[in-house]
Amino acid sequence: xxxxxxxxxxxxxxxxxxxxxxxxxxxxxxxxxxxxxxxxxxxxxxxxxxxxxxxxxxxxxxxxxxxxxxxxxxxxxxxxxxxxxxxxxxxxxxxxxxxxxxxxxxxxxxxxxxxxxxx
Amino acid sequence: xxxxxxxxxxxxxxxxxxxxxxxxxxxxxxxxxxxxxxxxxxxxxxxxxxxxxxxxxxxxxxxxxxxxxxxxxxxxxxxxxxxxxxxxxxxxxxxxxxxxxxxxxxxxxxx
Numbered sequence: 618x619x620x621x622x623x624x625x626x627x628x629x630x631x632x633x634x635x636x637x638x639x640x641x642x643x644x645x646x647x648x649x650x651x652x653x654x655x656x657x658x659x660x661x662x663x664x665x666x667x668x669x670x671x672x673x674x675x676x677x678x679x680x681x682x683x684x685x686x687x688x689x690x691x692x693x694x695x696x697x698x699x700x701x702x703x704x705x706x707x708x709x710x711x712x713x714x715x716x717x718x719x720x721x722x723x724x725x726x727x728x729x730x731x732x733x734x735x736x
Numbered sequence: 737x738x739x740x741x742x743x744x745x746x747x748x749x750x751x752x753x754x755x756x757x758x759x760x761x762x763x764x765x766x767x768x769x770x771x772x773x774x775x776x777x778x779x780x781x782x783x784x785x786x787x788x789x790x791x792x793x794x795x796x797x798x799x800x801x802x803x804x805x806x807x808x809x810x811x812x813x814x815x816x817x818x819x820x821x822x823x824x825x826x827x828x829x830x831x832x833x834x835x836x837x838x839x840x841x842x843x844x845x846x847x
Contacts, residue, residue, distance in 0.1 A: 662827055664836035676834040712779060721831035722770040724782045724795060
């Protein structure tokens with residue numbers, strides 16, 4: 618069974634930093650592209666970042682470019698999101714999501730970790 | 737990059753059928769999309785991948801009541817024999833030019 622478990626969320630002040638983690642199990646992690654998607658309270662889904670299976674290709678949404686860094690550790694079956702210079706508008710539930718094989722679409726989601734940026 | 741347009745809300749009676757629409761912006765009518773369901777208070781769940789031809793592939797455990805179809809730039813999700821647990825937000829998703837795009841979501845109410 619595919620499982621994605623996020624952790625690392627919490628309350629942080631504006632301008633602060635936070636590192637999210639996603640532990641993957643139930644599939645061969647190194648074969649799959651991964652993503653972070655967020656959802657602000659009461660709002661829709663917003664894609665944040667993409668990383669290829671090897672980690673060699675990375676993309677970001679314009680809203681986080683230059684502030685967030687996605688990375689992965691294949692031997693540890695883990696995905697990460699380093700978030701710097703956090704703003705109030707970054708407050709959201711952050712989901713780790715797996716990309717399908719052969720298609721650039723998502724097929725599994727984690728349960729999410731909540732990030733709150735507030736003074 | 738494509739824009740995905742969804743109605744903000746829909747409603748249908750228990751046991752009936754409903755057809756939700758996701759419309760691709762001009763020039764993107766051949767794009768493949770995915771449908772995702774988000775029940776209240778839960779994480780999204782992948783439902784299916786849907787091609788412009790109308791061919792679709794459902795995720796593991798998705799009931800037979802869920803089906804996909806396409807017409808031009810429109811991608812449809814039809815839910816038959818509506819159950820109370822189908823009350824949820826439904827999002828469509830696609831990818832283009834190194835960017836993932838989601839529709840605004842349709843909130844489905846089961847009456």
